[in-house]
Amino acid sequence: MRKLLIPLLAFLKIKSFNHLKSFFLGLIIGSLSIISYQSYSDFRQQKYKKLVESEIKEVASFLLNDWNSNKFLKDFPPPQVIPVAQGSRIQGSCGSSIYDIGNWDIGGSSYCDLTNTIYLVPEELKALKKEFGISTIGFVVAHEFAHALQHTYGIRLRGPSRELHADCVAGMFLKAGNKKLGITRTNILNLSEAAYSIGSRSHGSGSQRKYALLSGMGVLPSTCSTSNMQALSNGEINDQYMQELKQTKSAYRLIDLSKTPFPKNLNKDTGS
DSSP: OHHHHHHHHHHHHHHHHHHHHHHHHHHHHHHHHHHHHHHHHHHHHHHHHHHHHHHHHHHHHHHHHHHHHOTTTTTSOOOEEEEOOTTOEEEEOOSSOTTOOEEEEOOSSEEETTTTEEEEOHHHHHHHHHHHOTHHHHHHHHHHHHHHHHHHHTOOOOTHHHHHHHHHHHHHHHHHTHHHHTOOHHHHHHHHHHHHHTOBTTTBOHHHHHHHHHHHTTSSSOOOOHHHHHHHHTTOOOOHHHHHHHHOSSOOSSOOTTOOSSOOOTTTSSOO
16 A cells, blocks of 8 residues: 555655646746736836826927017016826915915816916826827916916906806917917817817806817907806807807817917907
8 A cells, every 4th residue: 555655645746846837937927927018018108108298398388488479478477387296285375365375285287376386287188188189288288378367467257257268268379389389170179179078067068168269269259358258158158159069079060170260369359
């Protein structure tokens, strides 16, 4: 019996060892594959992040130059632009009063009028770019510059009318810089789609945002005046262009995105 057990145990030992070798070999290969995939994924994410940050810098640089070259704005300090991580906490205050002291949590790209600072969140812009295209970065950055212009001009709007006014002014900024920013006919459509999809109660409906943006770009006749944007916010504008924007997202009959029949002036078409 003992003579039979010894060879059997030896066989089982060898077989178990081979299984063990196969197990560890598979584990090593699997681990290397995971590490390799993770490294490649991290590399791609880092590369994409740098691309987005480069585009933010390009758009912000153009808008700063545009601000400084405008004869009505050049005497006012332009906003500073600071990229921050989403969820960052800014020490101090960003409210209507210097006595409103506390910590300000950055939930997304925004403008602080108390310090004249635009905080841009690359993670947010990266996500928007994936869905709507490269021109969305220009739209978001220009929207925050529009809030800086509101502060400079002393424009006191609240709620959706304030945001719709900023959309309209953003359209004016982007129309002025379409060649330098590489905004094409397709990009303009992407901008319109972004404005439509971001529609919310605090910023206006999708059709209202598209109307404001396209008005600023000079595609629609409406100006960016505070009275027009207030009327738009109140639902008082229901012309043929608004009706078409409500009915469809593209393939317009009245609206030609390739033309600018109603060019706007940043200085005279933004006030009351």
